[in-house]
Amino acid sequence: MNYDASLWLIFILLGLATTLPRASFIVLGNRFSLPPTLQRALRYAPAAALAAIVVPDIVGVSGHVDPLNPKLAAAMAAILVAARWRNPWLPFIVGMAVLLGLKAVFPG
Amino acid sequence: MQSMDFERRGFAAGVREGFIAFLPVSVGLIPWALVVGMAMTSAGFTPLQAMGMNIIVFAGTAQLGTLPLIADHAPLWLILATGLALNLRFLIFSAGIAPGFRGIGTGWRWLCGHFLTDGSFAVCYDKLMQVDDPRWRLGYYVITGAWSWLLWQTFALIGIFAAGIVPKSWSLEFMATIALIVLLVPMAKSRPMLVAAIVGGGGAVLLRGMPLRLGVVTAICLGIAAGFAAEHWQEKKTA
Numbered sequence: 272m273n274y275d276a277s278l279w280l281i282f283i284l285l286g287l288a289t290t291l292p293r294a295s296f297i298v299l300g301n302r303f304s305l306p307p308t309l310q311r312a313l314r315y316a317p318a319a320a321l322a323a324i325v326v327p328d329i330v331g332v333s334g335h336v337d338p339l340n341p342k343l344a345a346a347m348a349a350i351l352v353a354a355r356w357r358n359p360w361l362p363f364i365v366g367m368a369v370l371l372g373l374k375a376v377f378p379g
Numbered sequence: 380m381q382s383m384d385f386e387r388r389g390f391a392a393g394v395r396e397g398f399i400a401f402l403p404v405s406v407g408l409i410p411w412a413l414v415v416g417m418a419m420t421s422a423g424f425t426p427l428q429a430m431g432m433n434i435i436v437f438a439g440t441a442q443l444g445t446l447p448l449i450a451d452h453a454p455l456w457l458i459l460a461t462g463l464a465l466n467l468r469f470l471i472f473s474a475g476i477a478p479g480f481r482g483i484g485t486g487w488r489w490l491c492g493h494f495l496t497d498g499s500f501a502v503c504y505d506k507l508m509q510v511d512d513p514r515w516r517l518g519y520y521v522i523t524g525a526w527s528w529l530l531w532q533t534f535a536l537i538g539i540f541a542a543g544i545v546p547k548s549w550s551l552e553f554m555a556t557i558a559l560i561v562l563l564v565p566m567a568k569s570r571p572m573l574v575a576a577i578v579g580g581g582g583a584v585l586l587r588g589m590p591l592r593l594g595v596v597t598a599i600c601l602g603i604a605a606g607f608a609a610e611h612w613q614e615k616k617t618a
Contacts, residue, residue: 274423274424274428277455278424278428278449279428279431280455281445281449281455281458282431282432284459285432285441285459286435286436286437288441288459288463289436289437290493292463292466292467292469292473293469293472293473293492293493293494294473294488294491294493294495295469295470295474296473296474297473297476297477297488297492297495298488298489298492299477300477300481304474305470305471305474311607312603313467313470313471314468314471315571315605316464316467316468316599316603317464317467317468317562318563318566318567318575318576318579318602319575319579319598319600319602319603319605320579320599320602321444321465321559321566321576321579322575322583322602323580323582323595323598323602324461324559324583324595325559325560325580326579326580326584327583327587328556329556330584331587336584342556345553345557346556346557346560350564353560353561354564359407359410360410362560363414363558366553366557366560367549367550367553370550370553371549371550
């Protein structure tokens with residue numbers, strides 16, 4: 272995979288899309304504040320966005336929904352481990368083991 | 380109380396106490412930085428591009444979340460909209476912690492804003508509200524940001540080079556998916572958050588046929604609305 276110079280434009284704009292929300296109220300001080308209703312609604316943005324990125328990736332193989340793909344089984348294992356234990360490494364170890372194990376048992 | 384106030388004076392004392400409080404929390408950054416480093420290499424970035432993203436963006440969730448879109452050559456606005464959605468929580472953190480920067484100049488405030496991460500927010504919030512001395516508060520906060528920054532860059536760099544020597548058949552790019560899952564699972568512990576995640580995730584699958592990948596943004600908006608509605612419904616039920 273190759274990228275052209277526009278990749279750096281993406282980085283700079285993403286950097287702004289990170290630093291501006293972070294600095295917003297710290298820099299503005301108490302001169303301005305968010306309406307409480309909007310604050311409450313925005314709390315759901317990260318969960319909705321993460322799920323919107325992860326779920327299509329794990330249920331599908333190249334655009335088609337396939338419930339029997341090894342990524343879905345590996346993701347389920349990672350979800351169970353992450354929900355049950357607090358060790359930050361464990362979901363990675365178990366998830367990768369399930370994915371690579373299934374790929375070795377059912378090649379192609 | 381008098382002696383405590385005496386000790387809580389000055390930038391250096393703040394740095395010392397902030398570092399001690401933050402050190403155990405900061406260990407959690409190491410696997411993230413390694414995984415993000417590996418994910419950037421798996422997405423096809425050169426080490427220079429990967430470190431460029433790591434330094435300019437400095438936000439694990441936004442980096443991991445936008446990587447699949449960047450690798451897919453998705454339109455720029457979609458990459459930005461997704462990055463913004465993943466960063467919206469910082470708007471809330473920023474609004475919450477802003478009173479802690481009373482008496483601190485604008486230049487420092489920009490740096491502190493750039494350094495605002497989930498870990499710094501969690502460790503500093505109470506102290507910044509309670510302690511009076513602005514120099515102590517600045518020291519306490521800035522060391523958490525500077526230390527996060529250093530760990531983040533160092534371990535991402537290690538991840539970048541580690542991924543380069545691992546064979547393709549090991550499917551290391553799946554580590555990025557697991558990392559997003561690990562972020563998502565603790566969020567989805569409350570009922571309305573779970574609703575937001577299910578609607579966001581399910582919506583993105585059902586709407587994946589929409590042109591320009593509009594389905595992702597639509598699904599995120601639906602997820603936010605569903606979570607908010609579920610919160611209202613839950614409150615009505617318990618009230």
